Amino acid sequence: MENSLDPRINRLSLIKNDGSFALEKGENWHTYEVFHLKKRGDHHKHVGSLHAPTPEIALVFAKEQFGRRQKCVNLWVVPSREVYTFNMEDEDMFATASSPEKKYRDASGFKVRDKIAEYKKTHAG
Amino acid sequence: MYGSSAAFDTPKKGEEIVEDPKKLAIFEARIERGEKIEPNDWMPHEYRRQLIRMIEQHAHSEIIGALPEGTWITRAPGFKRKLALIAKVQDEIGHGHLLYAAAETLGKSREEMINDLINGKSKYSNVFNYPAKTWADVTVIGFLIDAGAIVNQLINATGSYGPYCRALERICYEESFHLKQGHEGFVYLATGTPLQRKMLQDAINRWWEPIMHFFGPPDKISQHTEKLMKWKVKMATNDDMRQKFFDQYIPKVYELGLTIPDPKFKKNDETGKWEYTEPDWDRFFEVINGNGPCNKERLEVRRWAEEHGRWVRNALYDPKYKSVMPLA
Numbered sequence: 001m002e003n004s005l006d007p008r009i010n011r012l013s014l015i016k017n018d019g020s021f022a023l024e025k026g027e028n029w030h031t032y033e034v035f036h037l038k039k040r041g042d043h044h045k046h047v048g049s050l051h052a053p054t055p056e057i058a059l060v061f062a063k064e065q066f067g068r069r070q071k072c073v074n075l076w077v078v079p080s081r082e083v084y085t086f087n088m089e090d091e092d093m094f095a096t097a098s099s100p101e102k103k104y105r106d107a108s109g110f111k112v113r114d115k116i117a118e119y120k121k122t123h124a125g
Numbered sequence: 126m127y128g129s130s131a132a133f134d135t136p137k138k139g140e141e142i143v144e145d146p147k148k149l150a151i152f153e154a155r156i157e158r159g160e161k162i163e164p165n166d167w168m169p170h171e172y173r174r175q176l177i178r179m180i181e182q183h184a185h186s187e188i189i190g191a192l193p194e195g196t197w198i199t200r201a202p203g204f205k206r207k208l209a210l211i212a213k214v215q216d217e218i219g220h221g222h223l224l225y226a227a228a229e230t231l232g233k234s235r236e237e238m239i240n241d242l243i244n245g246k247s248k249y250s251n252v253f254n255y256p257a258k259t260w261a262d263v264t265v266i267g268f269l270i271d272a273g274a275i276v277n278q279l280i281n282a283t284g285s286y287g288p289y290c291r292a293l294e295r296i297c298y299e300e301s302f303h304l305k306q307g308h309e310g311f312v313y314l315a316t317g318t319p320l321q322r323k324m325l326q327d328a329i330n331r332w333w334e335p336i337m338h339f340f341g342p343p344d345k346i347s348q349h350t351e352k353l354m355k356w357k358v359k360m361a362t363n364d365d366m367r368q369k370f371f372d373q374y375i376p377k378v379y380e381l382g383l384t385i386p387d388p389k390f391k392k393n394d395e396t397g398k399w400e401y402t403e404p405d406w407d408r409f410f411e412v413i414n415g416n417g418p419c420n421k422e423r424l425e426v427r428r429w430a431e432e433h434g435r436w437v438r439n440a441l442y443d444p445k446y447k448s449v450m451p452l453a
Binding site: 004005006008009012014021022023024025026027028029030031033046047048049050051053054057064065068069070079080081083085087088089 | 163164165166167196199215216219222223226229234235236239240243244256257258291292295298299422425426428429431432435438439441442443446447450451452453
């Protein structure tokens with residue numbers, strides 16, 4: 001290998017490497033989901049995930065990774081395996097929440113203006 | 126920072142998988158409506174394969190991209206530039222982490238990806254196989270290469286895979302400072318002494334071919350684009366991105382009285398397209414296949430870091446916790 005422009009790299013004697021090195025399964029620990037609180041009064045918001053060996057170190061990494069550039073007052077970390085979730089494929093089961101059949105649980109399902117106007121007209125004076 | 130140098134490949138003969146037409150239709154209709162695909166959704170094998178390949182290469186590019194710039198931290202001219210360069214290099218590593226996590230949601234572990242990087246099986250952006258010879262090279266990387274990466278990343282952020290788009294949004298936000306500090310360093314040299322200007326022009330000349338290579342081979346020799354564009358994996362052709370980059374950034378080179386080392390290079394006012402001499406694409410493939418000036422050094426440094434960091438990872442390892450994939 002040619003000499004590097006970086007003297008620190010030349011000092012590493014890289015050439016001694018026989019190329020057999022490989023990471024083992026699980027060597028990068030496991031993952032945590034990270035929730036970021038931008039300011040007091042907001043909800044914590046999911047911003048991504050990271051690898052860490054323990055919850056305490058996950059917090060340290062989360063501060064470095066997600067609290068480094070943007071405003072942040074607090075972070076949560078949750079092991080990915082501890083999050084219970086519906087399957088994305090089942091999203092149609094939520095469809096009724098905004099369907100016309102459920103107008104009775106929405107403010108738009110209740111009309112009073114016409115009745116009030118009518119009442120005022122017939123009871124004028 | 127990243128360009129789609131060789132992000133995609135063609136499935137080998139006999140490896141094409143016939144997908145369930147009903148599921149495929151639902152999947153394609155979702156993308157057509159502009160909805161995102163999320164990790165546990167059904168997806169065609171080829172979609173998953175190409176996305177892993179693309180996001181993984183993007184992640185590697187962030188990690189390897191830190192090396193040519195990192196070399197200059199100890200020699201940055203002035204304290205503010207040193208601080209900015211450290212911050213930028215740290216951001217790039219952070220981007221690598223975000224992208225590895227996005228790729229992992231598709232089913233390939235980070236360990237496997239890092240192994241494929243250091244054993245040469247998976248690629249990274251070709252530009253990082255060139256050395257940053259002078260401080261002016263660092264400003265050309267910090268301005269023009271980062272600008273190219275932003276053109277690429279902004280458009281990819283409108284793609285169809287949710288985790289990748291979310292990672293790119295954060296990355297683009299962070300890159301805006303990189304681009305600004307790169308531009309400032311570039312302008313500083315361009316408006317400095319004759320020697321500084323010469324240094325900068327030399328660096329532009331050295332980096333022109335890698336910049337031309339950055340967005341990948343011309344559309345006429347780059348296959349497999351159609352399906353990937355339909356699935357919103359690839360959002361623009363290589364030539365379109367290259368033109369877009371020229372439109373936005375070449376005027377910023379010209380306004381400083383600097384030149385592009387290609388006598389044919391000019392904008393055709395009738396077609397609105399930039400015309401140029403095709404760079405040496407054989408050279409591009411030669412470098413991407415391992416024979417560039419720095420390929421070996423980059424991978425050796427990465428391998429050294431993984432090998433010498435192992436005792437730290439092992440010391441922190443707690444068997445009580447088992448490995449899982451990120452959620453989203």
